[in-house]
Amino acid sequence: MSALVAARDLSRRFTSRRGLFGRERSMTAVNELSLDIERGRVTGVVGESGCGKSTLARLILRLIEPSEGSVTFDGVDLMRLPARELRLLRRRMQMVFQDPYSAVDPRYRIKDALLEPFQVQDMRPADPEKAVLELLEMVGLNPEFAGRYPHQLSGGQKQRVGIARALALKPAFLVLDEPTASLDVSIQAQIIGLLERLKSELGLTYLFISHDLGLVRYFCDRVVVMYLGRIVEIFPRSARSPRHPYAKALLDSSFEPDPRQRRKIERLAGEVPSPYDLPPGCAFASRCGRATDLCRRTRPELTAFSPEESVACHHPLTATSAPVPAFTS
Numbered sequence: 001m002s003a004l005v006a007a008r009d010l011s012r013r014f015t016s017r018r019g020l021f022g023r024e025r026s027m028t029a030v031n032e033l034s035l036d037i038e039r040g041r042v043t044g045v046v047g048e049s050g051c052g053k054s055t056l057a058r059l060i061l062r063l064i065e066p067s068e069g070s071v072t073f074d075g076v077d078l079m080r081l082p083a084r085e086l087r088l089l090r091r092r093m094q095m096v097f098q099d100p101y102s103a104v105d106p107r108y109r110i111k112d113a114l115l116e117p118f119q120v121q122d123m124r125p126a127d128p129e130k131a132v133l134e135l136l137e138m139v140g141l142n143p144e145f146a147g148r149y150p151h152q153l154s155g156g157q158k159q160r161v162g163i164a165r166a167l168a169l170k171p172a173f174l175v176l177d178e179p180t181a182s183l184d185v186s187i188q189a190q191i192i193g194l195l196e197r198l199k200s201e202l203g204l205t206y207l208f209i210s211h212d213l214g215l216v217r218y219f220c221d222r223v224v225v226m227y228l229g230r231i232v233e234i235f236p237r238s239a240r241s242p243r244h245p246y247a248k249a250l251l252d253s254s255f256e257p258d259p260r261q262r263r264k265i266e267r268l269a270g271e272v273p274s275p276y277d278l279p280p281g282c283a284f285a286s287r288c289g290r291a292t293d294l295c296r297r298t299r300p301e302l303t304a305f306s307p308e309e310s311v312a313c314h315h316p317l318t319a320t321s322a323p324v325p326a327f328t329s
Helices: 053-060 083-092 110-120 128-138 143-147 155-167 185-202 213-219 245-253 293-297
Strands: 003-017 024-038 042-046 068-073 093-096 173-177 205-210 222-227 230-236 303-306 309-311
Touching: 003 053, 003 205, 024 042, 024 053, 024 068, 024 205, 024 222, 024 230, 042 053, 042 213, 053 068, 053 173, 053 205, 083 093, 093 155, 110 128, 110 143, 110 155, 128 143, 128 155, 155 185, 185 213, 205 213, 213 222, 213 245, 222 245, 230 245
Parallel strands: 042 205, 042 222, 093 173, 173 205
Antiparallel strands: 003 024, 003 068, 222 230, 230 309, 303 309
């Protein structure tokens, strides 16, 4: 299957200084990362807060510029595009943000928020009212919502508006940055169901970002696990249990409603390395019970176990049978 989006050797560093006269320091948020996002599939990126997954999403859409590396979208190198051509191409790639409460301007009625993407792109639908009603229907909202203000909507309804606005220009690719993180569990299930339906009906490609590996394994075709700016494992939804110790720890800590499938949670000891001073070897070595001198000395490269499964670990775990967790309300 061909890649709609391809990132190659992406890095992003941020600089800061302590105090007015402090020395400038560089923090690595994304570190030499390469990833293919296959057309028509859902690729999930999972990891703890601060692992770089949201920075990766913004780099892929070129909302921020990389320190090094490139991103191609449908064969077009985004890094070489001038601003005008990039703005036109953005019609085909959109983002749904994590916080539905801040994603919509409180001064706008919902109909104005849904028409805003057309204004940004200097477009005007032939029948604006019809376009608004079609978008509302697409995400399961009644026509009466067009005249409401954001404060009159629940969190789930606001997220539906955010999804509708992202779909206004008929994109091929959506980046979903923790779209359910601030919602109740029952509402999360509804939003996931909506996203599944829209993908099927519109033929969309998703990049789904979350901290919940259980949810990602349920919703996504392929799972990408990040730790301190790098990919440590990639595996398909149908794969057995993770091979990387960090990915296994994430899975063990995810919610499992079936008591017969509950897993023993082994707490990770040790300190998380500073992104301002990354170690020469494996960044997870300080928290890993399997780490050796080799791990602390030499950084493991992402190595393929199968066409769809890769892991960056000197001492990977043996795959064992593990059911795909159900996502329930």
